[in-house]
Amino acid sequence: MNFDELIDRRGTNCTKWDGMQSATGVSAQDAIPMWVADMDFRAGDFLQDATRALLEKANYGYFTGEPEMKRAVAWWMQERHGWEADPAAMFSTYGLGNGIALCLQTYTDPGDEVIIFTPVYHEFTAKIRNAGRVVKESPLRIENGVYHMDLDALENALSGREKMVLFCSPHNPAGRVWSAEELAALANFCTCHNLLLVSDEIHHDLVYTGQRHLAFPVAVPEVTDRLIMLTSSSKTFNTAGSRLGTVTIQDPDLRARFSATMKALNISPNLLGCVLTHAAYSQEGANWVDALMCYLDGNRDLFVSGVSDIPGVKAMTMQATYLGWVDFTDTGMNMTEVINRVTTQARIAPSIGAEFGTGGESFLRFNFAAPRARVAEAVERLQAAFSDLQ
Numbered sequence: 323m324n325f326d327e328l329i330d331r332r333g334t335n336c337t338k339w340d341g342m343q344s345a346t347g348v349s350a351q352d353a354i355p356m357w358v359a360d361m362d363f364r365a366g367d368f369l370q371d372a373t374r375a376l377l378e379k380a381n382y383g384y385f386t387g388e389p390e391m392k393r394a395v396a397w398w399m400q401e402r403h404g405w406e407a408d409p410a411a412m413f414s415t416y417g418l419g420n421g422i423a424l425c426l427q428t429y430t431d432p433g434d435e436v437i438i439f440t441p442v443y444h445e446f447t448a449k450i451r452n453a454g455r456v457v458k459e460s461p462l463r464i465e466n467g468v469y470h471m472d473l474d475a476l477e478n479a480l481s482g483r484e485k486m487v488l489f490c491s492p493h494n495p496a497g498r499v500w501s502a503e504e505l506a507a508l509a510n511f512c513t514c515h516n517l518l519l520v521s522d523e524i525h526h527d528l529v530y531t532g533q534r535h536l537a538f539p540v541a542v543p544e545v546t547d548r549l550i551m552l553t554s555s556s557k558t559f560n561t562a563g564s565r566l567g568t569v570t571i572q573d574p575d576l577r578a579r580f581s582a583t584m585k586a587l588n589i590s591p592n593l594l595g596c597v598l599t600h601a602a603y604s605q606e607g608a609n610w611v612d613a614l615m616c617y618l619d620g621n622r623d624l625f626v627s628g629v630s631d632i633p634g635v636k637a638m639t640m641q642a643t644y645l646g647w648v649d650f651t652d653t654g655m656n657m658t659e660v661i662n663r664v665t666t667q668a669r670i671a672p673s674i675g676a677e678f679g680t681g682g683e684s685f686l687r688f689n690f691a692a693p694r695a696r697v698a699e700a701v702e703r704l705q706a707a708f709s710d711l712q
């Protein structure tokens with residue numbers, strides 16, 4: 323576990339580096355990619371061992387092992403989150419983006435509205451629109467530098483066509499860990515307005531010391547009759563390429579409907595995803611994540627304080643995730659100028675805040691899950707690119 327090791331991911335077909343030029347216009351030759359949400363760290367030994375064992379067996383045909391993998395998922399949820407998740411209530415999807423799309427197909431009809439709390443992971447909007455459903459934004463409010471849901475404003479804006487809330491917990495971007503009271507208020511809102519609650523908790527393990535992520539069924543057990551839980555080992559262990567997510571549905575009727583969609587589309591798990599998820603959800607995996615979070619904590623301090631030293635630039639306080647959320651409003655510059663400085667002067671590719679919906683317009687998102695030396699370099703480059711601001 324040497325998170326300081328600089329590994330060269332160029333030439334490995336990884337989107338973050340090898341797809342950067344075509345997606346962002348910034349060349350990976352000399353620029354630092356801080357966009358895609360994956361990490362520039364070597365995979366844990368327990369993942370390598372499991373993959374090696376797979377290679378040695380040289381059996382890539384149809385396979386068993388999904389039940390054991392689901393038991394490992396249940397073990398992890400109990401051990402790390404105090405959530406008693408029933409393996410019989412789990413489905414394995416093709417990543418969690420697929421899990422979201424399947425929820426939309428199963429529980430909503432074209433034209434239905436789906437509520438999201440913006441700014442939020444930009445793919446929520448894309449998936450809702452791709453399905454022919456309608457995005458209903460509920461902008462988060464910033465109070466004392468922290469995001470809050472505004473359920474009163476949302477209530478006043480309801481059209482009656484809303485069917486579902488697509489919730490992100492912890493929140494991406496800005497790494498907000500929601501409190502028991504906030505989760506209870508949202509659950510109550512969903513009950514009052516007969517909304518399904520899809521809780522995307524993909525970032526649940528990436529929580530800093532002193533914070534506790536509350537899995538929705540732990541925080542509000544009585545909401546399980548309208549709750550769909552989305553989890554995956556992929557953010558925690560950097561295995562997004564293995565495309566495996568877990569959708570857990572406690573309510574029998576909701577589960578039967580989801581099962582029908584899975585059957586209609588003939589979705590079954592893939593071998594590598596099963597092997598990696600099973601290996602990740604282990605004691606070795608737990609030790610690795612604990613060490614990772616200590617390391618990321620140092621990166622967070624370095625990044626948040628370093629960019630906040632630039633006059634007019636504010637990085638939001640983060641309770642979870644490695645996705646720094648930086649507000650450029652008080653620089654007085656328009657975002658075209660800000661983005662130009664970040665990409666062409668600092669030579670950094672961030673994610674563009676406007677893509678995260680209302681409230682994200684003046685922000686950029688920076689992924690600092692990289693060896694510390696590279697994060698330090700990114701901070702220096704940003705300070706230099708805005709050194710004229712006093």
Ligand SMILES: Cc1ncc(COP(=O)(O)O)c(C=O)c1O
Pocket residue numbers: 359416417418419420443490494522524525554556562565566567
């Ligand atoms: C909140 C959230 N959900 C889902 C995903 C994507 O999941 P997957 O790669 O399994 O499709 C991401 C990726 O960044 C995310 O941040």
